[in-house]
Amino acid sequence: MIELFQIAVFQDNLALSFFLGICTFLAVSRRIDTALGLGLALIIVQTITVPLNYLIHNYLLVEGAWAWAGLPEVDLTFLKLISFIGLIAAMVQILEMVLDRYMPTLHRALGIYLPLVTVNCAILGASLFMVERQYNFEQSIVYGLGSGVGWALAIAALAAIRERLSYSNIPKGLQGLGMAFIVTGLMSMGFSAFAGMQI
Amino acid sequence: MAGKFHQITDPVIQNNPITIQILGICSALAVTTSLANALTMSAALTIVLIFSSMSISLIRNHIPSSIRLIVQITIIASLVIVADQFLQAYAFDMSQRLSIFVGLIVTNCLVLGRAESFAIRNPVWPSVLDALGNGLGYSSILIIIGTIRELFGTGNLLGYPIFQTIENGGWYEPLGFMALAPSAFFILGFLVWIIRVFRPEQAENPDYHLRTGNEARR
Numbered sequence A: 001m002i003e004l005f006q007i008a009v010f011q012d013n014l015a016l017s018f019f020l021g022i023c024t025f026l027a028v029s030r031r032i033d034t035a036l037g038l039g040l041a042l043i044i045v046q047t048i049t050v051p052l053n054y055l056i057h058n059y060l061l062v063e064g065a066w067a068w069a070g071l072p073e074v075d076l077t078f079l080k081l082i083s084f085i086g087l088i089a090a091m092v093q094i095l096e097m098v099l100d101r102y103m104p105t106l107h108r109a110l111g112i113y114l115p116l117v118t119v120n121c122a123i124l125g126a127s128l129f130m131v132e133r134q135y136n137f138e139q140s141i142v143y144g145l146g147s148g149v150g151w152a153l154a155i156a157a158l159a160a161i162r163e164r165l166s167y168s169n170i171p172k173g174l175q176g177l178g179m180a181f182i183v184t185g186l187m188s189m190g191f192s193a194f195a196g197m198q199i
Numbered sequence B: 001m002a003g004k005f006h007q008i009t010d011p012v013i014q015n016n017p018i019t020i021q022i023l024g025i026c027s028a029l030a031v032t033t034s035l036a037n038a039l040t041m042s043a044a045l046t047i048v049l050i051f052s053s054m055s056i057s058l059i060r061n062h063i064p065s066s067i068r069l070i071v072q073i074t075i076i077a078s079l080v081i082v083a084d085q086f087l088q089a090y091a092f093d094m095s096q097r098l099s100i101f102v103g104l105i106v107t108n109c110l111v112l113g114r115a116e117s118f119a120i121r122n123p124v125w126p127s128v129l130d131a132l133g134n135g136l137g138y139s140s141i142l143i144i145i146g147t148i149r150e151l152f153g154t155g156n157l158l159g160y161p162i163f164q165t166i167e168n169g170g171w172y173e174p175l176g177f178m179a180l181a182p183s184a185f186f187i188l189g190f191l192v193w194i195i196r197v198f199r200p201e202q203a204e205n206p207d208y209h210l211r212t213g214n215e216a217r218r
Helices: A002-011 A022-027 A032-061 A077-102 A104-110 A113-117 A121-132 A137-165 A177-192 B002-013 B025-030 B035-058 B065-090 B092-101 B103-107 B109-119 B124-154 B181-198 B200-204 B213-217
Strands: none
Touching (some): A002 A177, A022 A177, A022 B025, A032 A077, A032 A113, A032 A137, A077 A104, A077 A113, A077 A121, A077 B065, A104 A113, A121 A137, A121 B103, B002 B124, B025 B092, B025 B124, B025 B181, B035 B065, B035 B103, B035 B109, B035 B124, B065 B092, B065 B103, B103 B109, B109 B124, B124 B181, B181 B200
């Protein structure tokens, strides 16, 4: 379990080794406080949706899931994408309402980042990886949490570097997007050094 | 006709979805380890983009704006399922190699971005042209990165040897680094740099204007 968590955070970091959620990763990493807000939103949503998608996939979609209803040969796995994205959109909406009702300060802190998370490929990607790698229920919880933490860590680190970069003299054409890519590449190299680390 | 032609060529260079609009970068980096992967992904994305823009534009007057996002995502997800199943049926090896990234076209910001910013407000024909142009723009970047990574990473192109590698008695030592994640970031970063050196107007006033920390604090 701890090993799975460590792999999800460092070695298989969603942003740096699978390029998931890179659009938001680059767009929202100008300042560290907004980056932390988005990272927190992503951890929460990820930890909830990956296990829920596991339940949906294994009890509704997988071949033989409808055997109790007398339909043993029904295979609905082709509906995987549409049901996952539907669940993610619904969860984000519900989470937003719950937070607004019970934790208004956190809701204000997350602001617009919560709805943005719906179209972040990291969330859908983690659910699809969960299916592809055939995790069980506990593993899916750990993987959801770990991959969320890893993504948040990466975006917070990039935001910190980019805040410092504003003091440096960068060639005109490289400013902004170009530099962000190269910094991300360097970070990705750093994270690849965690490969094979044992705890 | 000149105006329509412009609509296709514009997003390829002037307003490229990847280097200018920062849309759809995830898949652009992940599937470019070989040129064949990049070509398949480009074709899948362009087709999904064209059909989603067409259908969203067809029903644009009947979608209430409060639920338009969910309608768009449903249309896109259905089209992606068709593309995914098609690949699994006719190119199983390829669909295994692309792994989850075909499925991730659903959340590719490029598809949703074009639907939201163009197709929802324009008639069918211009939307299709706009989708085609953006698909080509996306494909061109993928093909460039895919070519560089496959050529220098393995010495092959589409599986045919271009540089004779040392193992086969040639002279070229393959750069294993090209197959790893960081190289994709570097190549795209340098590509953006090169484009902006030759088109300085993109560096001066980009559409999105990334602010430096100093400006942000003002």
